[in-house]
Amino acid sequence: MIIVSACLAGINCRYDGKSKISPRVIELVAKGEAIPLCPEQLGGLSTPREPVNIQSGTYVLAGTEKVLTPKGEDVTINFIQGANEVLKIAELVNPSLIILKSKSPSCGKTGVAFKLLCEKGFEVLSELEWEEKQ
Numbered sequence: 001m002i003i004v005s006a007c008l009a010g011i012n013c014r015y016d017g018k019s020k021i022s023p024r025v026i027e028l029v030a031k032g033e034a035i036p037l038c039p040e041q042l043g044g045l046s047t048p049r050e051p052v053n054i055q056s057g058t059y060v061l062a063g064t065e066k067v068l069t070p071k072g073e074d075v076t077i078n079f080i081q082g083a084n085e086v087l088k089i090a091e092l093v094n095p096s097l098i099i100l101k102s103k104s105p106s107c108g109k110t111g112v113a114f115k116l117l118c119e120k121g122f123e124v125l126s127e128l129e130w131e132e133k134q
């Protein structure tokens with residue numbers, strides 16, 4: 001089983017209410033080989049929602065780096081909760097691979113969910129890395 005970012009599978013879960021379709025990822029889900037998940041929605045954030053910035057220089061999972069909206073709303077807790085929910089599901093299904101959307105504050109290489117899943121020993125690739133290997 002593979003876990004994929006839900007927006008890659010055509011789910012409109014991005015902050016702007018849209019998706020970022022990867023036809024190859026959709027194919028995996030359609031064949032029953034992948035589960036689509038959105039850490040930000042699992043963290044309790046609504047869709048659409050404000051885009052966010054991660055304050056640089058520290059590490060959010062240690063609680064020392066904040067995730068803020070442009071208006072200064074602190075949504076760090078939602079990002080940590082969402083990453084932990086994806087981790088729980090990963091521990092249940094023990095995926096052979098996790099494919100996450102690049103350049104996202106949750107799913108991107110420096111994102112909260114990506115870092116947590118790597119730290120816990122799962123194999124995680126961006127959709128771009130994965131597509132290059134196909």
Ligand code: SF4
Pocket residue numbers: 005006007008013014015037038039040041101104106107
């Ligand atoms: S958190 Fe991940 S799955 Fe959800 S919209 Fe952002 S990139 Fe897609």
